[in-house]
Amino acid sequence: MSKGVEWALHTLLNLDVVGGGPVGSAQLAEAHGLSPSYLNKQLQLLARAELVVSVPGPRGGFRLAKPLEAITLLDVVEAIEGGTELFHCTEIRCGGKIGELSPPPTGRCAVNAAMRRAEEAWHQALAAQSLADIRTELTASPLVRQVVRSALN
Amino acid sequence: MSKGVEWALHTLLNLDVVGGGPVGSAQLAEAHGLSPSYLNKQLQLLARAELVVSVPGPRGGFRLAKPLEAITLLDVVEAIEGGTELFHCTEIRCGGKIGELSPPPTGRCAVNAAMRRAEEAWHQALAAQSLADIRTELTASPLVRQVVRSALN
């Protein structure tokens, strides 16, 4: 799984602490010692998913498009990873000797169905948690908020 | 997620249909039109995980080490993928300005904890399904078994 998901999650939480004003990707990257250009790429993915809005020009940057209560872990993962399909069925049952000897398959591949069930459980667990829940256990102490604000000027 | 998981699952199911006799990796690969050498690599991973046993020499090959009832989807995924960690926390909270200004973190990273919860749901769903369950819905008709047996000589 891509490392950008971790970057995106922490960055979204930081954006919430700061407040409404847009913050540049360079500052957001410096806050965690990340590659500015690459974080910018992830932020653009978040912008396409309408999780953040980009403000061009001087004093521009990114700000949250929704409150954290409206952003789930699944939203972020799908925004960064694109297709969330962990297990991709290539229908190997239709190839080789078995595929030639068998009639065209009628239902879905049983292997695929089983893996999809597990993946569905993952999706539900991701969708059940919002970033607001993480904020609750992360920034319980006011000290953390203060540090984040001072780190982002 | 690696493509080898799909190959391994189908191959294990085919090994069950055949019965006890060892089957060579070349035949198993030809059954689904796969790369023989690469499938062999996956089978070695399954052998290290004690899901199959390898028999060297002529008339050798691989056979199941356990009945399908004792093999879960999680066993196969862990055997092929090694570390099953979907989300790997790199502790970026300890780097950059925020890391420098903050005191050493006490508990676990809240972001990591949330992702772990979702991953745990995935693991449980994988562990809850055995290959015997898949066999039930896959080889319901005797025709399928017959095709597999004839494809593997």
Add this chain to the structure above:
DNA sequence: GATCCATTACTCGGATAATACATGTCCGAGTATTTGCGG
């Protein structure tokens, strides 16, 4: 005819390339700010 042994052919096993994807970097398009000029 049975037994033993050397040969043989076939399989696994791991070391070795080719490829695709994630990671990281760079420069151009666009805009709000700033600055200088004219009224």
Add this chain to the structure above:
DNA sequence: CCGCAAATACTCGGACATGTATTATCCGAGTAATGGATC
């Protein structure tokens, strides 16, 4: 002093290298079967 316009600096946005993990391939080590020679 106020309004306007041109220049400017700063930001996003996407196109371009690099590193790494997956995918694919090849050849050697080891073993059971096989064939022949011997008792």
